[in-house]
Amino acid sequence: MAQSQGWVKRYCKAFCKGFFVAVPVAVTFLDRVACVARVEGASMQPSLNPGGSQSSDVVLLNHWKARNLHVQRGDIVSLVYL
Known part of the structure; x- marks a missing residue:
């Protein structure tokens, strides 16, 4: 059970990092x-x-x-x- 929670936590952390990098890059690209x-x-x-x-x-x-x-x-x- 603890192993599956660790995987979910790592996945969410990686998703948030990617999201907070990709969104500003995409908005800047579409604007400029x-x-x-x-x-x-x-x-x-x-x-x-x-x-x-x-x-x-x-x-x-x-x-x-x-x-x-x-x-x-x-x-x-x-x-x-x-």
């Missing part, structure tokens, strides 16, 4: 480097979401290019109103 967004509607057709309202595309938004102003003709830019 890139994030995932879903494109819905007809505004970007035919390049994105060619099926119309029945389907949606998932895109990776690169924050570095916009932050460093390395945007070129043909790039898709997403604006967020805060």
Whole structure:
């Protein structure tokens, strides 16, 4: 019985360490480097979401290019109103 409690305690300790390291890293990555967004509607057709309202595309938004102003003709830019 004591052995099984020791395993659970070690597992919980390792999980908490991993959680408290992974969450800040993930939040920083999604805020500063890139994030995932879903494109819905007809505004970007035919390049994105060619099926119309029945389907949606998932895109990776690169924050570095916009932050460093390395945007070129043909790039898709997403604006967020805060």
